[in-house]
Amino acid sequence: MTLALWFAMLIAAADLGRLPVDTIVVGPGGAVSAVTVALERAKPGDVVVVTAGTYREPTLVLRTPNVTLLGRGWPVLDGEGKRAVLVVEANDVTVRGFTVTGTGVSNLEDRAGIRARNASRCRIEGNRVYDNLWGIYLERSADCVVRDNDVRASGENQSSSGNGIHLYQSPRAVIEDNRIAGQRDGIYFEFSESGLTRRNVSEKNQRYGLHFMYSDSCLYENNTFSANAAGVAVMYSRGVTIATNRFEDAWGGGAYGLLLKEILGGEIRGNIFERNSTGIFLEGATRLQIRDNDFIQNGWAARVFADATDNHFAGNHFRANAFDVTTNSRSANSTFDGNWWDGYRGYDLNRDGVGDVPFHPVRLFALIVEQHPASLLLLRSPTVAVLDAAERVMPMLTPEALVDKRPLIKPLRKSVGNAGVARGAPR
Amino acid sequence: MNVIRLIVSAGLRDLSRSRWLIGYALGFFVLAEGLFWFGGSGPQVVLSLLNIVLMVVPLVALVFGAIHVYASREFVELLLSQPVPRKPLFTGLWLGLALPLAGAFAIGAGLPFVFNGGGGAGFSALATLAAAGVVLSFIFSGIATWIAWTTDDRLRGVGLALGVWLAATVLYDGAILAATAAFGDYPLERPLLAAMILNPVDLARLVVLSQLDASALMGYTGALFNKALGTAGGAAMAGAALLAWCGVPYLMSARRFARRDF
Numbered sequence: 001m002t003l004a005l006w007f008a009m010l011i012a013a014a015d016l017g018r019l020p021v022d023t024i025v026v027g028p029g030g031a032v033s034a035v036t037v038a039l040e041r042a043k044p045g046d047v048v049v050v051t052a053g054t055y056r057e058p059t060l061v062l063r064t065p066n067v068t069l070l071g072r073g074w075p076v077l078d079g080e081g082k083r084a085v086l087v088v089e090a091n092d093v094t095v096r097g098f099t100v101t102g103t104g105v106s107n108l109e110d111r112a113g114i115r116a117r118n119a120s121r122c123r124i125e126g127n128r129v130y131d132n133l134w135g136i137y138l139e140r141s142a143d144c145v146v147r148d149n150d151v152r153a154s155g156e157n158q159s160s161s162g163n164g165i166h167l168y169q170s171p172r173a174v175i176e177d178n179r180i181a182g183q184r185d186g187i188y189f190e191f192s193e194s195g196l197t198r199r200n201v202s203e204k205n206q207r208y209g210l211h212f213m214y215s216d217s218c219l220y221e222n223n224t225f226s227a228n229a230a231g232v233a234v235m236y237s238r239g240v241t242i243a244t245n246r247f248e249d250a251w252g253g254g255a256y257g258l259l260l261k262e263i264l265g266g267e268i269r270g271n272i273f274e275r276n277s278t279g280i281f282l283e284g285a286t287r288l289q290i291r292d293n294d295f296i297q298n299g300w301a302a303r304v305f306a307d308a309t310d311n312h313f314a315g316n317h318f319r320a321n322a323f324d325v326t327t328n329s330r331s332a333n334s335t336f337d338g339n340w341w342d343g344y345r346g347y348d349l350n351r352d353g354v355g356d357v358p359f360h361p362v363r364l365f366a367l368i369v370e371q372h373p374a375s376l377l378l379l380r381s382p383t384v385a386v387l388d389a390a391e392r393v394m395p396m397l398t399p400e401a402l403v404d405k406r407p408l409i410k411p412l413r414k415s416v417g418n419a420g421v422a423r424g425a426p427r
Numbered sequence: 428m429n430v431i432r433l434i435v436s437a438g439l440r441d442l443s444r445s446r447w448l449i450g451y452a453l454g455f456f457v458l459a460e461g462l463f464w465f466g467g468s469g470p471q472v473v474l475s476l477l478n479i480v481l482m483v484v485p486l487v488a489l490v491f492g493a494i495h496v497y498a499s500r501e502f503v504e505l506l507l508s509q510p511v512p513r514k515p516l517f518t519g520l521w522l523g524l525a526l527p528l529a530g531a532f533a534i535g536a537g538l539p540f541v542f543n544g545g546g547g548a549g550f551s552a553l554a555t556l557a558a559a560g561v562v563l564s565f566i567f568s569g570i571a572t573w574i575a576w577t578t579d580d581r582l583r584g585v586g587l588a589l590g591v592w593l594a595a596t597v598l599y600d601g602a603i604l605a606a607t608a609a610f611g612d613y614p615l616e617r618p619l620l621a622a623m624i625l626n627p628v629d630l631a632r633l634v635v636l637s638q639l640d641a642s643a644l645m646g647y648t649g650a651l652f653n654k655a656l657g658t659a660g661g662a663a664m665a666g667a668a669l670l671a672w673c674g675v676p677y678l679m680s681a682r683r684f685a686r687r688d689f
Contacts, residue, residue: 299643322643383600
């Protein structure tokens, strides 16, 4: 007890020994009425409090480390459609409680609402980042935290909008509890390894809800990616973990719940893929463990191309998908073991919960559609039902490519997806 | 008008006592109820029912319809010896057949959804399926009527009905599948969509699928397909085409009936 007290006093003394920490208050009509002035005056450790009001100033640049920018009553930093709004170029800076808006569209520069450039350990928390070309842009800024921001835009097309939260060479970032909508890509990791992305909601973006490239060893969990024009695409990375996310409503020929291209090693666990044209798409992905996911009401639950090797599907649920699995070749380089398929019609004589007859998830019709896409028009036709029945009687018709030798008789868990709700036309 | 009403009500009274029709309704009831029992949720039940509806409704409408028309032939000849205009008489006969068929289907397949509170679970899909089944009943009972008034030999007539059924449900799509595979290198969107319109079974299937499996249909990268199937306008067009189909066999067999020499 006394020891703890001593420590506390010691820390207090150390604090007093430092430069006096100032609080600079910025407000319309106050002593300091421009944020620019406050940022110039701020010393390391200072707190700049910006009170309610709209601030239309040249691009704000903070070059002093260890400064905290606090918005009181949602002050608006407005770029008036002409310029980037806030740029942080120092370490240990916190930005909290601002409304940042109006970068306008530019084809020459990547204007961002909030940009951290060479600013390690920055914290960007609880801001409203509305109608900017790029929302929050971390550029060569390690160990940053981006939390609880609301990032929104209403760009008309991909070329006139930027990404919601963009990371470029910014390792070990924590991106959590943000809401992103209407940007080009919701969250984009580029050359940014070892990041943690969780509990974000990224929806209705014009391209991908989440996009990452060359970003190894990242963890993505408990995010929701919904109704993004092209779903989610992750490419050219190794050692990624994607767990307990929701991938929903990615509709269209080029839209994927989760597209994995050239991913080497990793885990896709406990996710829900619901109502996507393609739930999960593996192209050149290698050594992935795909476990305990629920695939519900997708057009294609899983498309596994032949160049995807040594991937292992286990404990997944396949429910009410138009096609469970398709592949583009007759050779198989990925394995299925112990999944539950709603199309399984086998029996279990020894009652160990595992079906005694192997299940072939690639139906003949699926293969025909893969080769002749136009025949998709015959989906759920009685003719196709006859084809399926024929496959049961004559198993040699079924493509041998992929097989689940131990299909489960009963689902492992209650499906959490709301399969009970059918939806009409896409939004 | 009066004649139509009289004949329809006679047909209704006659058919509502038919064990066949009661069995038909009961069959759908047990089936849909059973699907619910075995743990299906709304959309899955609708999907399972879809295939059965597409197969069974045309089959029953064709075979039962043809047999019914053959059986009522003497009754019709008796009526025709009275001063009764032929057109309204025919309309009454057709409706007297189609309405009980459609009603039996709707009641049998619909009640389980009411019992199981299917209101929320894919209700639009279910309503579409029910509507599709009803329309198919009308179309194929019309075709059955046409067959029965064209072919005098009962055996040949029923055989023809079965042939039409097989062609419409299985062979037609099989031919399309073969054609798609054979001409895969050519742009097939337009001919395929046209082919879908020419077969009411395909039309009904696509109309229901646009409510259920649209995510899969949208997976095809054809702009025309997406427009025709993925949009509300496209689904409405397909529905309109299906309704128009009701008129085709009716007009054909009404003409046949009016000119027929009894």
